[in-house]
Amino acid sequence: MAHIETIPQDDASPVIVLLLQGGGALGAYQVGAYQALAEAGYLPDWVAGISIGAITAALIVGNSPADRVDKLDAFFHEVSRPDGWGALLSGDLLRLFHLGSFAEALLFGQPHFFRPRILNPYLASAGTPAATSFYDTTPLRATLERLVDFDRINAQPVRLSLGVTHVTSGALLFFDNTPPARRRLPSTFIATRLGPKHIMASGALPPSFAATRIDGELYWDGGCVSNTPLQAVVDDEPAGRVLVFAIDLWAPRGPEPQTIDAVLWRQKQIQYASRTTNHIEAVAQQQNLRAALSQLATQLPTATRAGLAGLPAPALEYHTQMDIVHLVYHPAPEEIAQSDAEFSRPSLAARRAAGYTEMRQVLEQAPWRRDERAARVGPQAGTVVHRVEGGQISSRAPIG
DSSP states (O other), X not given: OOOOOOOOGGGOOOXXXXXXXXXXXXXXXXXXXXHHHHHTTOOOSEEEEOTHHHHHHHHHHTSOTTTHHHHHHHHHHHTSOSOGGGGGOOHHHHHHHHHXXXXXXXHHOBTTTXXXXXXXXXXXXXXXXXXXXXXXXXXXXXXXXXXXXXXXXXXXXXXXXXXXXXXXXXXXXXXXXXXGGGOOOOTTEEEOXXXXXXXXHHTOOTTTBOOEEETTEEEEEGGGTOSSXXXXXHHTXXXXXXXXXXXXXXXXXXXXXXXXXXXXXXXXXXXXXXXXXXXXXXXXXXXXXXXXXXXXXXXXXXXXXXXXXXXXXHHHOOOEEEEEXXXXXXXXXXXXXXXXXXXXXXXXXXXXXXXXXXXXXXXXXXXXXXXXXHHHHOTTOSEEEEEEETTEEEEXXXXX
């Protein structure tokens, strides 16, 4: 196994941000990726998550570094069934096994996670959770209360942001544990004491799960607007060196589909992955334009700068150097179109192993290190996107 060095001193202790995307059962990939990061000493200062990413984020922030991986593994073990025998299968038999696992989830739910409602929502009283969803997520609340230390989350040793969709306005918002001393946040953040209901709101994907009511307002899964919580970092960007690990569960690239199941799978991947890829590209362009404007402003005569005083401060000042490492899960050939709801233990284990292996490969190359970064894109780049495809890393600093 290749040796991986911990964070080098010349990186000047960057602010480490971990972004965890939504994707249901595909979220096991995040567990392996986090374990590789932790083993190399890249412990996050800020974790933002949406949907299954919100659950993973809470399990990370709501436990001590020594316990995090064990609690992540415990969660996925508890919400799956003892069907390890499926690991003995391959090819078409394995695909049938995956279909059977999905059918179990559809018919019976997942233990300690969600269960089907007894009454069909079309027959329930309007305005009730039973009338607006097919499954009851009450079991998830008990699981979170058992595996997550919410007192630790709210003590703010690590920042936690949970992406939700405000049902009536359609806005993407973030519940956030930012301490009271720093409650002047952008309008997209709701600083509050976090609990199970905030995590469940981030994962309340309609029509399967009912919206969660918090302080009189209804919230759905943040993935209804954006499946990746990158906007949180954009809206409240740290200054200085920032290293962002964006763990993406949907692959933008894939083979030509040959069956209807493959068509459905490819369509779903493109739908979610294209939004993330385009969003990251747009954010990097915006940040690099800000960096260029800030650099240009320093070269203007004093009188000219004074004439620009009407511009907002961020337009003339930019003090962030950001690296966005975009790591993407690439599914095995036997995955089915409904893999995000396929919680078999062999599948979870395979996704977890893939996350660990692929993050270790990224850490071995570490393209964000100053010398490597300068060689790839030049020494002056403000925001660099390091995209990982098939074990290869391409780095670029988009500016238009």
